[in-house]
Amino acid sequence: MYLPLVTMLLATVVVIVQNHECKDYVLSASDQSLIDMMKHYLHTSRKEECSPSAIKPSDTGVTFVYWGKKSCPQEAVIVYTGQVGGNAYNNKGGGVNYLCLPNDPENGQHQSYVNDQLYGAEYQLDSSKKPAGWSESMADKEVPCAVCFQKQRSTVIMIPGRKTCYKGWTSEYNGYLMSDRSSFHRRDYACVDKNAEPFDSKNSNEDGALFFPLRTKCGSLRCPPYTNEADVLCVVCTK
Known part of the structure; x- marks a missing residue:
């Protein structure tokens, strides 16, 4: 000035x-x-x-994965869209996190050693285990994802157990907390959009990395404020 x-x-x-x-x-x-x-x-x-620190506010922001959708919410910009992948549900070792795999990969060379860990991911649903409002037709369909960039934000957080953000935060999307089945090997939790969609129309049961809806269990988890055997909601917030 x-x-x-x-x-x-x-x-x-x-x-x-x-x-x-x-x-x-x-x-x-x-x-x-x-x-x-x-x-x-x-x-x-x-x-x-x-100086490098003199960056325009419009150039700054945060990235997050939009699980279960092919496009980004609100005013967020798509970095890339793809298919959810991860380690097979019955593999004892290796990675445990879900991955958002781009639809335009740059593939490496073929290898003969055995260490398969990158599979597609499927919704595991039926009439007795599906989030409220979801259709059974989603069962065994592959899971899409999008990596999104929201401008002029400095932090992003996923809040389990809520569908709205706290005061001062902006909701990017909300949905259901999902992971692998408790009797299988441990997996990260992912917040899947409440209006999730399939990757495509194919629905053969090929397994791989699996997405099961979760339920609460009262005891060490205090009820109230939680309720027993209920869907676990989630929301992704930025600020």
Whole structure:
């Protein structure tokens, strides 16, 4: 804000000195100090303008995975869209997290060793185990995903057990908390959109990484405020 004023003042001082009638004019200590101070201010101000930290607010933001959907919510920008993948439900070792695999992979070379860990993911549903409002037709269908970028935000959080964000936070989407079956191997939790869709129309049971709806269990989990054997809601919030 002060840069144009300082620049004008410095230019004025220089012009006055250069046009002074006394050719042998010598700057006083206070004059030189003022000029040095202005030069320093201009140097540091312009350096800050060019520094990596001087990033436009519109260039900053956060990324998150939109589980169960092919496009991004609200004003978020798609980084890429893809299919959920992960380790097979019956593999004892290896990775435990779900992955959002892009639809345009750059594949490596074929290998003969045995260590298969990257499978597609399927919804595991039936009439007795499905989130409220979901159709049984989603059973055994593969799970889509999208990686989204929300501009001008600095943090993102998934809140389990809620469908709305706390005050001061913006909801990106809400849905149901899902993971693998308790009798299988452990898996990360994922917040899957309440209006989730299938990756495509194929629904043969090929297993791989599985998505089961979760239920609460009262005991060590205090009820109230929770209720027993209920769907676990979730919401993804940004700020």
